[in-house]
């Protein structure tokens with residue numbers, strides 16, 4: 001049975017999709033058969049980030065109808081990484097259909113990552129298997145931190161598990177003390193920290209290069225998070241070196 005993760009945040013543009021792809025690449029690199037599922041109905045984006053947009057004809061709408069997950073999942077250029085694109089139109093994924101899809105997907109893959117759009121979809125979140133770990137993504141910006149605090153509270157009230165990923169961290173900005181300290185962000189969010197991803201050019205250019213640079217700071221950050229998600233005790237890095 002595979003592990004299931006789902007990205008979440010109320011705000012858009014904080015890096016949910018970038019994190020889903022970064023973690024997908026990291027898990028696939030660890031030899032885990034990994035499925036990314038784009039939940040952004042009407043506004044699909046993972047096919048563009050992964051460079052499979054030209055061959056993406058079928059989508060999650062077809063996958064929930066037919067349960068032919070393996071046939072519909074597109075193989076990405078990274079070995080072990082597969083994508084099911086989001087449907088073109090809204091409202092195609094009913095909660096019961098998502099439950100059945102997730103159950104089938106966890107039988108077929110080692111890791112399944114659902115990339116949700118901004119705006120909270122608690123009905124769909126609750127339709128995922130109980131073991132799903134929600135990855136709350138926030139940038140160090142106070143607006144994003146307040147947003148993820150509210151999300152974490154709501155997830156907890158629904159009995160859903162979540163962990164925090166701080167994205168777009170810049171030591172240069174951190175040093176200037178514009179934003180709260182990392183401890184301050186964790187306290188404000190009340191969600192346990194899973195990892196910190198740096199502001200990085202190779203993340204920003206994913207839609208052009210469809211991969212991260214080997215051994216870049218961002219690649220290493222996603223790998224550390226993937227390893228922690230496999231219960232490896234990887235300590236937090238010195239902020240200067242993230």
Ligand SMILES: Nc1ncnc2c1ncn2[C@@H]1O[C@H](COP(=O)(O)OP(=O)(O)O)[C@@H](O)[C@H]1O
Pocket residue numbers: 011012013014015016017018019118167168169197198199200201203204205206
């Ligand atoms: N760590 C990062 N470093 C640099 N740019 C990033 C990083 N994370 C996200 N971005 C950029 O921020 C924008 C929004 O990211 P995206 O993953 O689409 O956010 P969301 O899915 O939360 O809406 C994109 O242009 C993306 O390239």
Ligand SMILES: [Mg+2]
Pocket residue numbers: 016017018040045116117118
């Ligand atoms: Mg997104």
